[in-house]
Amino acid sequence: MALLATLDEAGILPPEGTSSANQLIHGLIQVQAAFMKSPSPELAAYLVAAEKHWIMKHKEEGEYGSLATRGLTSRALESLILYDKEHPMWEDPKIVAAVEAFNVSRSDWVLIVNMVTQAERVFRDRGRSIHELYDQWRAKMPGGNS
Numbered sequence: 001m002a003l004l005a006t007l008d009e010a011g012i013l014p015p016e017g018t019s020s021a022n023q024l025i026h027g028l029i030q031v032q033a034a035f036m037k038s039p040s041p042e043l044a045a046y047l048v049a050a051e052k053h054w055i056m057k058h059k060e061e062g063e064y065g066s067l068a069t070r071g072l073t074s075r076a077l078e079s080l081i082l083y084d085k086e087h088p089m090w091e092d093p094k095i096v097a098a099v100e101a102f103n104v105s106r107s108d109w110v111l112i113v114n115m116v117t118q119a120e121r122v123f124r125d126r127g128r129s130i131h132e133l134y135d136q137w138r139a140k141m142p143g144g145n146s
Helices: 002-009 019-037 041-057 074-086 093-100 106-125 130-140
Strands: none
Touching: 002 019, 002 074, 002 106, 002 130, 019 041, 019 074, 019 093, 019 106, 041 074, 041 093, 074 106, 074 130, 106 130
16 A cells, blocks of 8 residues: 555554554555445545645645545545544544444544654655655556556
8 A cells, every 4th residue: 555655665654563553554444445435425525525625725736636536545645634633523423423334443543643744744854745755656556557
């Protein structure tokens, strides 16, 4: 998964086989599943609002590629993280129920947010963008140019 490779390149990925690493992998997979497969109209509306919010703030960064069509990309994940800061998903019982139906816990989400925030900081200090590195990793993977 390109997100894990990107976090690994930042040097912040928990050691393989640890409970934190397992939780991160589980969380990323299940967050993607929740937002792509949930029948919840509230969760779908939350995703659309997060994507629109991100696109409005990052028009200069080019193609977004929605989570529904491209999966959990760095941009899709960042859109959820940024939107969550202004509209906390864990304060809406219907959204909580929708993500919990996919076995995503609040602690899973907090770990994901912390890892991405750390990686963004590392790459920014190197004069790079997490999205640039994610795109490079994604291009190396099967189907990465699609």
